[in-house]
Amino acid sequence: MSPAHGHDPGHVPDAEPTAASGLEWQAYVDWLAETEGSLTAAADRLAARRGYKDDVATVERALRRLRHRGNRDGGVWGARALEAFGVPGGVTQRLEWMASYHSRFTDLPVPLCADLVRAWDRPPINGSRLVQAWLALAHASVALRRSDLPAAVAHLDAARPAIAAGPPEVRIEDALVRAYVASRSDPHAVADLLRAASALLEGVKGAEARACFHARITDHTTYALGRRTPPDHEAAAALWNDVPMANAPPFVLARRASGLAYARWKMGLRDEAEALAREAAEHAGDGGHVRLRVMALSLLSRIAHGSEAERARARALSIAQRLDDETLRLRLRR
Numbered sequence: 111m112s113p114a115h116g117h118d119p120g121h122v123p124d125a126e127p128t129a130a131s132g133l134e135w136q137a138y139v140d141w142l143a144e145t146e147g148s149l150t151a152a153a154d155r156l157a158a159r160r161g162y163k164d165d166v167a168t169v170e171r172a173l174r175r176l177r178h179r180g181n182r183d184g185g186v187w188g189a190r191a192l193e194a195f196g197v198p199g200g201v202t203q204r205l206e207w208m209a210s211y212h213s214r215f216t217d218l219p220v221p222l223c224a225d226l227v228r229a230w231d232r233p234p235i236n237g238s239r240l241v242q243a244w245l246a247l248a249h250a251s252v253a254l255r256r257s258d259l260p261a262a263v264a265h266l267d268a269a270r271p272a273i274a275a276g277p278p279e280v281r282i283e284d285a286l287v288r289a290y291v292a293s294r295s296d297p298h299a300v301a302d303l304l305r306a307a308s309a310l311l312e313g314v315k316g317a318e319a320r321a322c323f324h325a326r327i328t329d330h331t332t333y334a335l336g337r338r339t340p341p342d343h344e345a346a347a348a349l350w351n352d353v354p355m356a357n358a359p360p361f362v363l364a365r366r367a368s369g370l371a372y373a374r375w376k377m378g379l380r381d382e383a384e385a386l387a388r389e390a391a392e393h394a395g396d397g398g399h400v401r402l403r404v405m406a407l408s409l410l411s412r413i414a415h416g417s418e419a420e421r422a423r424a425r426a427l428s429i430a431q432r433l434d435d436e437t438l439r440l441r442l443r444r
Contacts, residue, residue, distance in 0.1 A: 133201065135179040135188065138234045141198055142173070142191065149173055156187075156194055181232045192237040202240060205230060209247035209283060212322035212361045216251060217400040220434045224252045243272040243280045250287050257436040259291045278313035281306075282323050289330050297334070304330055318359050325365040328353055332369055336376070347373035360397025364390045368406050375413050384413045404429045404438050 139149070146152040153170035157163075172187040179188065196202075207213045208227060215223065227248045235241050246269030253262035266273065266284055273284045285307040292299040307327055314320045332346035350369040353362065371386035387410040394402035404426045411423035423442070430438035 133197075133235055134181050135184055135234055136177040138191075138197075139173055139177050142195055145195070152191075152195070156190060159190075159194055179233070181234075183233050184237060188234060189237060192234060197235055197238045197241055201235060202238075202244065205235075205241055205244035205248065206279065209244040209251060210279075210322075211251060211283070211286070212326065214398055215248075216255070217398065217433075219432065220252060220255045220436075223248075223255070227252060239272045240276060240280075242269050243276040245269070246273065247280065247283050247287065254287065254290065255435050255437050257440055259294060262287060263291055277315075278310040279315075279319065279323075282310050282314065285310075286323075286326055286330065293330070293333060297337070300330065300334055317357070321354070321358050321362045325353055325362040329365055329369060332373070336372070341376065343373045343376040347377070360393045361399055361402065364393035364397065364399060364402045364406065367393055368402070368409060371406075371409055371413065375409075380413060384410065387413055400429060400433065401435065401438060404433075404435075405441070408442055 142152040143149040146155060150166065150170055153173055154166045156173075157166045157169045169187070173191065176184055176188055176191070179185075184191070208215045208223075208230070215226075218226075227245065230236075231245050231249075236245060246265045249265040250262040253259070253265060266287060273280055285303045289300050289303040289307070292303060304327055307323070311320055311323055311327075314323060328349050332349055335342045335346045335349075347370060350366050350373065353366045355363065355366065358366075367386045367390035371383045371390060373383075374380075374386060375383035387406055390406035391403050391410065394400075394406055407422045407426035407429075411419045411426065413419075414422060427439075427442055430442060
């Protein structure tokens with residue numbers, strides 16, 4: 111299971127360097143030698159890309175010098191190596207996990223998330239264009255949880271070329287972050303962003319990832335339906351009912367139940383809505399999605415009566431405080 115799409119924090123094979131072991135230039139050059147068979151073979155491949163304008167021995171010496179660069183800029187040959195070989199697959203998987211809203215990375219406390227993103231945002235990792243895209247999304251995710259919408263957009267704008275060249279997962283994530291920001295400042299821009307995200311869904315690798323993105327697009331769409339004049343909660347409920355439940359991950363099941371709970375509540379079906387809000391909290395707990403559980407409990411506190419509503423709100427506030435998540439705190443204040 112891809113770590114960015116499921117609930118495993120991401121396995122990186124032992125042969126590949128990771129942030130935990132410190133992906134410095136030495137680890138990167140060692141990875142090149144292992145994957146290419148030898149450092150000489152890696153140097154030959156680099157030299158061939160430039161029509162042997164530099165002889166293989168010269169290139170190999172340049173790669174050996176990279177081993178002593180630590181986390182400093184790798185210069186010309188560092189950039190050429192990253193362009194030719196990229197970064198280890200496990201590294202991009204881990205960064206995708208950190209950048210994806212539907213991963214459990216967003217269930218960690220915000221200060222810890224910020225520290226982890228900064229730890230990865232350094233050479234040689236951040237010299238890769240794909241890594242730059244995922245890092246921008248990860249920084250934007252932290253900014254959103256701090257309720258700093260301008261900072262989130264600034265991170266995405268700074269990496270616009272890298273994001274535009276990225277795979278569908280990168281571009282969908284970018285569109286959904288921008289849609290969230292636009293829903294608070296420029297609602298008319300949301301529809302185009304959601305259409306762009308939907309058009310990319312078929313290109314997403316992995317059924318679970320597609321299901322999570324589908325649920326998130328539905329969430330944005332139904333939010334807009336609820337803000338119409340008059341609101342169309344029946345249409346919103348119909349969209350959530352169209353989200354498949356078979357083999358769906360807990361993230362999707364929790365989102366679906368919450369969406370239906372809100373629509374049913376607004377349609378005057380309080381008992382059904384209350385049961386669905388409890389179901390959403392259970393699915394979120396089953397998947398370890400702490401933030402989704404807070405949202406479900408918050409919704410339950412609005413639908414339920416008396417002591418149950420008070421307990422649900424108290425639990426939600428307690429979790430939000432522990433996560434140091436300003437966006438959740440603002441949601442609960444509303």
